Amino acid sequence: MENNVEDNLSEYSRLLRNIRTIISQISVQSVNCLWDDLSLYYSTKAYPLIHEIENCMRKLITKFMITNVGINWETETSPQEIKLITANSKKTRPRQAPNNFLYDIDFIHLSDFLFKAYYKHGIEGLFEKIKKAKTFEELNLDELKNFIPKSNWQRYFSVLVDYEDTQLQKKMGRTL
DSSP, X not given: OHHHHHHHHHHHHHHHHHHHHHHHHTTOSOOOOSOOXXXXXXXXXXXXXXXXXXXXXXXXHHHHHHHHTOTXXXXXXXXXXXXXXXXXXXXXXXXXXXXXXXXXXOHHHHHHHHHOOXXXXXXXXXXXXXXXXXXXXXXXXXXXXXXXXXXXXXXXXXXXXOSOHHHHHHHHHHHO
16 A cells, blocks of 8 residues: 555656646746645655664764763763753743753754864963973973864764764755
């Protein structure tokens, strides 16, 4: 039964495409679609899959961060944009999962959580170190490098996952 419906929908889609092509060629100003059951059908079938993928990503990130950063990973590793989003979502709706803010943010923000560079230490700390130093030798290069903004992917994932962040970011962007 399901295959027959899919075949009929495929034929129906071709028919609609042909009708739209013919209408555009006879220079009708515009055609307004009042209802689109075809889109409704496909979106109803697609949403459970999308929902499952999103939640698998949330679960994967959460497990990875707890394992590699620790229980306070949320406060230690969230870029400022994510903190603002979660603060705003707390004002508008109750949290879905009491111990995980990733379930309160949209899929696009999961990408932000992974790939947005942020300062782990406030820039004021860098200025303070420079002010206190009397000579160049008093500055520790490794300490100074800790002030360079990095993404969570660069800090935690790239060491263990052999995959370029830009490639994954592009792939995630295409799905949005």
